[in-house]
Amino acid sequence: MTPQTTEAVDDYLKAILELGGPAEEAVSSNALASHLGVRAASVTGMLQKLALREPSFVVYQKHYGVRLSDAGKRRALEVIRHHRLLERFLHDFLDYSWDEVHEEAERLEHYISERLEDRIAAKLGDPASDPHGHPIPEKDGAIAPRNEVQLIHWPCSVPAGISSVSDRDPVELREMKRLGLLPGTKVVVEPGSRTGSILVRIGSGQPTRLTLPLASGVLVSGVTE
Amino acid sequence: MTPQTTEAVDDYLKAILELGGPAEEAVSSNALASHLGVRAASVTGMLQKLALREPSFVVYQKHYGVRLSDAGKRRALEVIRHHRLLERFLHDFLDYSWDEVHEEAERLEHYISERLEDRIAAKLGDPASDPHGHPIPEKDGAIAPRNEVQLIHWPCSVPAGISSVSDRDPVELREMKRLGLLPGTKVVVEPGSRTGSILVRIGSGQPTRLTLPLASGVLVSGVTE
DNA sequence: GTCATGATTTAGCTATGCCTAAATTAGCAC
DNA sequence: GTGCTAATTTAGGCATAGCTAAATCATGAC
Ligand SMILES: [Mn+2]
Ligand SMILES: [Mn+2]
Ligand SMILES: [Mn+2]
Ligand SMILES: [Mn+2]
Secondary structure (H helix, E strand, O other): OOOOOHHHHHHHHHHHHHOOOOHHHHOOOOHHHHHHHHOOOHHHHHHHHHHHHOOOOOOOOOOEEEEEEEHHHHHHHHHHHHHHHHHHHHHHOOOOOOOOOOHHHHHHHHOOOOOHHHHHHHHHHHOOOOOOOEEEEOOOOOOOOOOOHHHHHHHOOOOOOEEEEEEHHHHHHHHHHHHHOOOOEEEEEEEEEEEEEEEEEOOOOOOEEEHHHHHHOOEEOOOOO | OOOOOOOOHHHHHHHHHHHHHHHHHHHOOHHHHHHOOOOOOHHHHHHHHHHHHOOEEEEEEEOOOOOOOOOHHHHHHHHHHHHHHHHHHHHHOOOOOOOOOOHHHHHHHOOOHHHHHHHHHHHHHOEOOOOOOOOOOOOOEEEEEOEEEEEHHHOOOOOOOEEEEEOOOOOHHHHHHHHHOOOOOEEEEEEEEEEEEEEEEEEOOOOOEEEEHHHHHHHEEEOOO
């Protein structure tokens, strides 16, 4: 920064990256509006500016959604790297619990210098993921693709490992921690679904019933063994 | 924040506190303009807003300068506490040199939460001063008054201790470090002034000639020995 | 006391980013 | 093809915080 980007611009770029998904599909104004908590008209205004900017951060087609340009994607990944490094740092060095880190990182990610980013990464020994299991992009933006699936879409009786959990809701995070739903933990979905919940064996414990809102925040992948 | 104050507002309040001096004299628009690097007209506009605000941050009298209100002083001291805690943290935990800390802290001071402030203070063991020797206000804003004098105004042959150094110019800071001009160091001004420099014995070394710009950034007080 | 001068304020603009209300458009039903 | 409706954009405002140029004010010299 030295206002190369602003907090608002950063947050739009991150949102476009996240909502575009791995296929980097075009993102609608409405989707951005509801994700960012602003009105659709505000989104249109911002997208026009982001497209006009030199260098352009997005490719924007009126009525057909928006995609990141290379420059936009680069900045989005840089901000995400800041965010996840900060979360890990706050958690590991400053006694933040995993439900407290997100809010603080969401603000600071826009304001730390490259120097501070580097020092934090060095202090942490270049960690690969944040406390919720999300991968930390490399300095050059490289980020290993993952085959994650929501736990609620994982087949019964097939062992899986938790790869990450949603970090948006502190209440959910505290509940997950209490139940042992941590990245790296092995889980098996047991037969016994009902509307509104699934039955899951967590680690080596007894099967536990998880509400769908909670379970949908848990992403898993196959256990390689 | 959650914009209770903005970065600009914070920086105006800090500037009024600093320029007002220990006697908290009224500060002129011009002084603020040159300190903050903005035009005098911009200062007038901001002072009007700060005075109108509820609760008011300043007492502003057209053409006669501005003073902080209690609320303004409280916020100014809080931001200064953030700044100095951050400087000490960056220096002690993240390998920043003492000429690098100021710039980073100047930005982050506006964006850390009360929680992060507290965790940093705890991690550091509630330090009393930043790397340049400036006192860190307590959480309630209390800050011990000091009897500092610029080294260039200290009498010859009377031993003094460096209490703090100006942290604005990284080049000067590196030079000071090289010469051993650190907070806590004992100094004696030797007879031998010329226009443009003074002769100073630093610690137990040989007398060294210091340029006035450099020496004017060094504040000392009597040694209570 | 009057005036000149420098300090300060006012007036009028710009840019960012948000909002509401009023068009407009895309895309589907028929 | 014609409409309908929901999505989206446009138009017009507001707040923050800066700027320049043009007043205006305070003060010291006389
Ligand atoms: Mn953010
Ligand atoms: Mn996270
Ligand atoms: Mn600042
Ligand atoms: Mn300092």
